[in-house]
Amino acid sequence: MGVSLADLAAITGSELRGDPDLAITGVGTLAGAGVGQITFLSNSKYRKYLEATKASAVIVGAADADACPVAALVAADPYVAYAKVAQRLAPAARAPGVHPSAVVDPGATLGSGVTVGPGCVVGAGAVIGDDSWLVANVTVLERVQIGKRVIVHPGAVIGADGFGIAQDAGRWIKVPQLGTVLVGDDCEIGANTTIDRGALEDTVLEEGVKLDNLIMVAHNVHIGAHTVVAGCVGIAGSTRIGKRCLIAGASGISGHLNIADDVMIMAMSMVTSDIHQAGQYASGLPLDSLANWRRNGARFRHLDELAKRVKALEKKSDKD
Template sequence: MSTIQYRVSELAKRFSLEFKGDGERIIDGVGTLSGAGPSQLSFLSNSKYSAQLATTRAGVVVLNSDAVASCPTAALVARDPYVAYAHIAALFEHLPAAPHGIHPSAVVATGARVSATASIGPCCVIEDGAVVEDGAVLGPHCIVGSHCTVGAQSRLVARVTLVTRVTLGKRVLVHPGAVIGSDGFGLAFDRDHWVKLPQLGGVRIGDDCEIGANTTIDRGALDDTVLEEDVRLDNQIQIAHNVHVGAHTAMAGCAAVAGSAKIGRYCMIGGNAGVLGHLEVADRVTITAKSLVTHSIREAGEYSSGIPLQENRQWRRNAARFKHLDELARRVSALEKDKTDD
């Protein structure tokens, strides 16, 4: 399928890396250390895989200077092999070119403004007051609601919905099924029934953010919900209204942040972790998978909640004891007191 080809020496030059071995070798793809063939490039960044280096059949391996001596094939030497590999691998990605212009099946309101260099796919719907900037690509079935803006070079892969008052920065990548700008969940209880609070804010997504498949980001009640630049959200994440996420923070699949929480910069939120509403989380905080943040976190560091997995019968006995843990602690205190009284 591929006709993309680079010499090892060309890759070294392009990414300012040193190379060892056969610089003339032709590379036409990438692969794992164990799976790559002689025309493919691989990488070693995790020492767990060091043993695979000896037997790799890859044409060239990206690795750090410590590993060069053990490399049986050509090598590209990088300070951070994983980052260097990420840049190189991008050369070998086949993204079908998106044709400029609007597919005939798309429905574009007369009050919408779509750049001539944007690409609007089949069955897209662009509503009044929406703006799609230069080079933006909308795959099939995207909906850009009223007063939404898709920034330059952004890409909505397919079936993305921007409801209303959503602004995407430049180079934002949104995966299928994501819903951005839906109503925040705001309710007032009036004696015996709920009254809905209108959600009058919007959503602002910074440059270079990525939003995963089926992720939902609600618009603010009064002010906006905000993701600063380079925020990376995996699939099925829920961001409630008026949340603020600092730049370069990444969240793994199924994480959820409740209303008006403020997450710092450079945080890492683990899979299915949760943050309660109105809390603040400092910069450079890591939350491990499935933990629930129940109070504000003022200091960088790693935080956890939850219980380790055990064989079910053993776990049942321990879990049953948890229900009386306070009593157990009191009994220990009593024993200590007895001891002292002796």
């Protein structure tokens, strides 16, 4: 069984060093892979395991090729090559079709090759594109449109009402949420992530957007193509995020902002203003011992006063 090393070289565009007919049956880590398995070396931190690997083959960069004690695939980017090899050797175990426990409204449209897993709910007028996969217990509400080859992980909710309320004489009344959600091709949406429908226009994920778990995408948000958002991020209403951005975990982005293309936001950042330029941004404070943190945090509450005192000293000093 397995796949020949030659086939894996072809799939990945790698240079093959070793027996082209070697049958590879699975993948493993550099330290843990055994006979019949292929592994990879991408992070130099793991180079120490290369010499003693028990794998039958290793995907390496050119710099490590000579040091590889077994057959090798020499790739421009070993991690990308590994991803393609793993996709070939360990394809996702899913069969197209609607699980009997799923509830798909008769007015929904499913493309060819779609899988709707157990416990999923798909509302009226929803469209799920070809080869997309709702894994389990996913809720896709009415009129949501999902592109092709999209994966939605368990517990995700797409198209719930946005948080639209208006204050009428001391009570909050509901503003109907009449837009929907458009999810582009090749997006992936993590477990228990929620994407609200637009208020009047639509919430949009362009193609290739990858959302991790427990992310909140509010109404009318627009996320550009190939942007990646890590877990626990909240994006407030009507914010527009550019293409190819990287938003690290647990960041919060206020509403009605514009974030440029190619912006990278570090973990736990608070974004409250537009970002006009590509680049790396951060906020938050690094961890410290509780005792130090208490001392410094107390000073922060008087930082403005401290700055004024420094200014006063400078004035006095200038006069001397």
